[in-house]
Amino acid sequence: MTETTSAVLIGKKPVMNYVLACITFFHGGAKQVSIKARGRSICRAIDVAEVLRQRFLPDVKIKSIGIGTDQFLPIDQDENTQSATNVSTIEITLTR
């Protein structure tokens, strides 16, 4: 396997910034690009994948979508009654 997987981490920037990042990776020869997001950025990750496929690179296919949970332990235990905060994550792997 000589597959190159590049990762795009989704944050608070506009959707098009991340779409452009994906396009750059694919044009740079990447065969696989994985879009990763956490919490509220998850919707943006889906938007990125959809805009990319529908508008810019129709030959890009969704290889897999995985979801998971990241646990955060609070530094100050008194701040929160819960021992850990759970944040959902998503990883969309796109292939060309």
Added chain:
Amino acid sequence: MTETTSAVLIGKKPVMNYVLACITFFHGGAKQVSIKARGRSICRAIDVAEVLRQRFLPDVKIKSIGIGTDQFLPIDQDENTQSATNVSTIEITLTR
């Protein structure tokens, strides 16, 4: 195939409401429950699936995750310069 697929549509209510809806379906004998969401509710859909699996029904597996786009045509054409509004969708199919 005698599979029963029930659908839970995710809206603006708290995550636990939808988790409870899924539990009710599974306890009612459903073998498959699909969680559907659109736009900003997508993050909540992931949360529902994760809370359900991690906390309540660990035997529930993610069968598939599909993403797509719904197009909306504005009633008043002058209201929007774009001809259509695109909204991302997600469908998470859970099996027991």
